[in-house]
Amino acid sequence: MKRHRVMLAKSGLRKWTLMLFAVCIASSVFGQKIGVKTNLLYDATTTMNLGFEFGLAPRWTLELSGSYNPWTLDEGKNKKIKHWAVISEARYWLCNRFQGHFFGLHSGYSQFNISAVRLPFQSKSTKNHRYQGWGTGVGLAYGYSWILGKRWNLEATFGLGYIYTNYDKYECATCGKFKANTDNHYFGPTKAGVSVIFMIN
Secondary structure, rough: HHHHHHHHHHHHHHHHHHHHHHHHHHHHHHHHOOEEEEEEEOOOOOEEEEEEEEEEEEEEEEEEEEEEEOOEEEOOEEEEEEEEEEEEEEEOOOOOOOEEEEEEEEEEEEEEEEEEOOOOOOHHHHOOOOOEEEEEEEEEEEEEEEEEOOEEEEEEEEEEEEEEEEEEOOOOOOOOOEEEEEEEEEEEEEEEEEEEEEEEE
């Protein structure tokens, strides 16, 4: 089991390294201004994440980000927030791109296997079950980016919108007894971030 976790971690690290290398090459070839970022709120939940924001026009950027969590946090309770997700967001900046206020339109897709964890903005009873399925959604976001130095920014963002999920619900967090397949329509917060950004070019 431990060896399997190590292999997963190494595989994930290789993927992120290759993505970063590809972005650096693209930046060099096309002379594009790119921000490479990580969301500290995701990091705090042991979720690996990496995002890239491309300058398209003086006031427009496109952000592409991904996150991955392969860990079981507590073997005895089967506590886990295993998932992967991809999100894209088009941003309009009120002044210049990569600084100050911005508004964004985002969409995303995720697959998940979650148990023994209370889901955000859901009832307390979610902690007593296991959920496995997928979700997709859209939303609007507002954010602000502070320039910390020549190549470093700090960004805060928050979004509201709609998420559709389809998942199998299991009787308890540690047992495999199937209970129901459920569709869920959710309106509320769809993203939150406090990100550190490194600027390329």
